[in-house]
Amino acid sequence: MDNGLLPAIAEDKRTLEMFRYLVNGSYLRVVNYHNTDPVDAPRFEREIAAFAKYFSPVTMADVDDFFATRVWKKDKPGLIPAVFEGFRNQHDVMLPILEKYGFRAWYYIPSFFMDVPVAQQKRFTEHYDLTVYRPEVYPDGRYAMNWDEVRRIAQHHEICCHTGNHYQIHRDTEDFDMFREIVVSKRVLEEKIGRPVDVFCWLYGEEYNYNTRAHKYLKEAGYRYVVSNLKMEKIG
Amino acid sequence: MGELLDAVCRDKRTLEMARYLLNGSYIRVVNYHVTRPGDLPRFRREVAAFAQHFTPVTMADLDRFFATRVWPYDKPGLIPAVFEGWRTHYDVYAKVLDEYGFTGWFYVPAFFPDVPVEEQIAFCKPHGLRLHGHWEDYSDPRCCMTWEELRRISEKHVICCHTGSHSCITENQEEAVQRREIVDSKRRLEEQLGVEVPVFCWRAGDEYAHSRFAHKMLAEAGYRYLVSNLKLEKIR
Amino acid sequence: MDEKKDMTALAEELKKYLGGSWEEYKEVVEYCESRQTGLEGIPAIIGLDDLTDPDRPVYQMAPMDEALHEQLAADTLLFTYLYSQREDRDPHYPCVAPAMSAVAERAFLLEEGEKVPTQYRVMIGQKEK
Numbered sequence: 001m002d003n004g005l006l007p008a009i010a011e012d013k014r015t016l017e018m019f020r021y022l023v024n025g026s027y028l029r030v031v032n033y034h035n036t037d038p039v040d041a042p043r044f045e046r047e048i049a050a051f052a053k054y055f056s057p058v059t060m061a062d063v064d065d066f067f068a069t070r071v072w073k074k075d076k077p078g079l080i081p082a083v084f085e086g087f088r089n090q091h092d093v094m095l096p097i098l099e100k101y102g103f104r105a106w107y108y109i110p111s112f113f114m115d116v117p118v119a120q121q122k123r124f125t126e127h128y129d130l131t132v133y134r135p136e137v138y139p140d141g142r143y144a145m146n147w148d149e150v151r152r153i154a155q156h157h158e159i160c161c162h163t164g165n166h167y168q169i170h171r172d173t174e175d176f177d178m179f180r181e182i183v184v185s186k187r188v189l190e191e192k193i194g195r196p197v198d199v200f201c202w203l204y205g206e207e208y209n210y211n212t213r214a215h216k217y218l219k220e221a222g223y224r225y226v227v228s229n230l231k232m233e234k235i236g
Numbered sequence: 237m238g239e240l241l242d243a244v245c246r247d248k249r250t251l252e253m254a255r256y257l258l259n260g261s262y263i264r265v266v267n268y269h270v271t272r273p274g275d276l277p278r279f280r281r282e283v284a285a286f287a288q289h290f291t292p293v294t295m296a297d298l299d300r301f302f303a304t305r306v307w308p309y310d311k312p313g314l315i316p317a318v319f320e321g322w323r324t325h326y327d328v329y330a331k332v333l334d335e336y337g338f339t340g341w342f343y344v345p346a347f348f349p350d351v352p353v354e355e356q357i358a359f360c361k362p363h364g365l366r367l368h369g370h371w372e373d374y375s376d377p378r379c380c381m382t383w384e385e386l387r388r389i390s391e392k393h394v395i396c397c398h399t400g401s402h403s404c405i406t407e408n409q410e411e412a413v414q415r416r417e418i419v420d421s422k423r424r425l426e427e428q429l430g431v432e433v434p435v436f437c438w439r440a441g442d443e444y445a446h447s448r449f450a451h452k453m454l455a456e457a458g459y460r461y462l463v464s465n466l467k468l469e470k471i472r
Numbered sequence: 473m474d475e476k477k478d479m480t481a482l483a484e485e486l487k488k489y490l491g492g493s494w495e496e497y498k499e500v501v502e503y504c505e506s507r508q509t510g511l512e513g514i515p516a517i518i519g520l521d522d523l524t525d526p527d528r529p530v531y532q533m534a535p536m537d538e539a540l541h542e543q544l545a546a547d548t549l550l551f552t553y554l555y556s557q558r559e560d561r562d563p564h565y566p567c568v569a570p571a572m573s574a575v576a577e578r579a580f581l582l583e584e585g586e587k588v589p590t591q592y593r594v595m596i597g598q599k600e601k
Contacts, residue, residue, distance in 0.1 A: 004553065004556070004557065005549075005550075005553050008552055008553040008556035008557070008567070009549045009552055009553060011552075011556065011567070012495070012552070012567060012568045013565040014566065014568045015549065015552045015567070015568045015571070016549060017519065018517075018519055018545075018548045018568060018571075018572060019545045019546075019548045020529075020540050020551060021519030021520065021521070021539065022517070022519075022545035022548060023529060023545045024529050024530045025530060025531040025532060025533040025537065025538075026521070026529060026530070027517050027518060027519050027541075027544075028518055028520060029515065029516075029517055029521060029576065029580065030515070030516045030517065030518050031513040031514065031515045031516070032514045032515075032516060033513050033514075034508075034509070034510045034511070035510055035511050037511065037564060038555075039569040040512070041600075043512070043513075044513065045521060045599050046515050046596045046598075047483060050595045050596045051596070054583075054595065055551065064537070066520070067520065067522050070528055070531045070532060070543075070573070071532040072532060072533050072534050072537075074534060075534060075535065076534055076536065077533065077534040077536050078534075079539045080476045081513070091502070106497050109593045110524070123489070123569070131510050133511055135512055137538065138533065154581055158601075195531065207521075208523060215531075215573075226540045228570065229569050230516055230518055230519060230568065230572055231519045231520070231521055232518050232521070233520075233521045233522075233523050234518050234522040234523055234524055234525075235523050235524065236523065
């Protein structure tokens with residue numbers, strides 16, 4: 001067992017990269033949420049209450065300032081509840097809990113999901129790998145938030161772009177698909193919420209330099225940050 | 237532990253290099269520039285020691301090491317890396333290598349041999365080629381190898397492209413300049429030597445991922461390897 | 473110098489530094505693997521990388537993290553190792569990704585005056601301290 005420690009550490013370059021971020025203090029805590037069903041509300045409330053007790057919420061301005069000054073200005077470390085996929089239950093269940101404790105979340109929205117007709121949303125979730133665990137909660141078949149709900153969330157929380165269709169972008173993804181999923185998706189989101197969207201988040205998160213073909217679209221769209229599995233990278 | 241960790245984590249390449257070493261993905265290199273006849277005894281001692289303790293590295297060895305991830309020889313590989321195309325490389329150093337049957341890698345600025353002999357000394361300073369007074373060893377002003385000498389060297393050794401004019405290639409240069417230094421340079425070497433030149437080496441340049449502006453030209457030229465300060469990267 | 477001996481010595485040093493017991497780390501991995509990631513809040517830690525200014529890599533953190541971050545860094549190495557040893561490991565899924573979630577799970581919080589970090593489960597009242 002002992003002989004395997006160093007080779008295991010060296011296998012994936014990101015292990016030592018993460019080690020270095022932690023030593024250098026360049027990290028943030030994140031708690032990732034997908035489905036937030038009513039049955040789990042008590043657990044979510046315990047979690048958000050604990051976040052509010054021990055950690056500081058993180059605004060976009062906090063991140064900008066942390067990158068600009070390299071100094072975290074609040075007494076408690078920052079924590080981002082990261083809420084993925086734009087599910088309706090994230091508005092109905094998670095939002096009231098966040099509001100109760102005054103804690104800020106970052107919502108990662110696949111922006112074309114909201115415009116899918118209700119009758120087609122089930123098919124859309126199946127096709128684009130958006131797993132709905134308890135469809136019976138919404139017998140009307142609307143699993144996505146509507147735009148009014150997204151706008152309500154946007155008042156006190158960060159809205160980030162999680163592609164348009166919850167679409168996995170590969171190195172060899174066609175140009176027009178990249179354009180739609182990186183650029184058009186952001187424009188739609190910005191038009192609907194009426195403010196800039198600065199953060200792009202891949203699916204299954206590869207870091208910025210993994211997909212150099214996507215760089216020109218990230219630049220054209222005007223994103224300032226790219227979030228992946230293990231990193232938040234400032235790109236502009 | 238604190239101070240050590242801070243130092244180790246300052247530059248990301250420290251842990252990258254540690255990872256290469258743990259993974260066995262490295263090769264020894266000894267860098268040479270001017271190789272004056274007065275230093276002949278020293279070169280002999282060095283190359284004799286290389287031949288005793290190490291295995292020379294051919295292009296085929298490197299290709300196979302990347303393909304199989306297995307170094308097939310008893311002794312580790314070592315590359316004598318000989319920079320700038322100086323006349324002394326043919327007259328002095330290559331002869332020592334040949335005495336011991338050891339393979340050298342010669343990094344040549346491809347347009348240097350085409351500079352008229354009477355202009356070569358004047359060409360050096362503005363192009364960052366340091367003469368170290370070695371023209372004193374010769375009665376004529378030629379300081380670069382001739383194409384004929386390079387052809388003879390290429391029979392037993394590896395010729396790599398070290399830009400066209402020993403230039404620093406930067407992001408803000410015109411595409412025509414980048415093409416001349418990266419693409420046309422390779423074509424010129426291949427045309428004169430009649431062999432493939434699969435390795436490009438910056439004059440001062442970063443690793444592949446941090447040199448995005450040059451990816452297009454490196455691909456157009458068809459290089460398979462990129463050599464920078466600390467790395468030899470297989471890029472296709 | 474014997475290279476192999478050096479490596480083992482280094483590994484021993486690291487293990488000593490990590491403190492805790494292997495059993496505790498393994499239990500955290502087992503727990504992490506039992507979670508329903510689509511339904512629960514899954515703690516993680518993400519690195520911040522300023523690609524526009526890479527020469528200033530050091531950040532000043534909140535006081536809690538000044539005391540905790542080296543432990544988190546060392547845990548990153550250990551959890552990567554433990555994930556690499558799993559027989560059910562997906563060879564296409566890098567060990568560092570689940571490892572970072574395990575790091576966050578094991579030492580999410582350092583309460584004031586405490587020396588031992590608090591697990592995420594304990595913080596949210598899911599488990600007794």
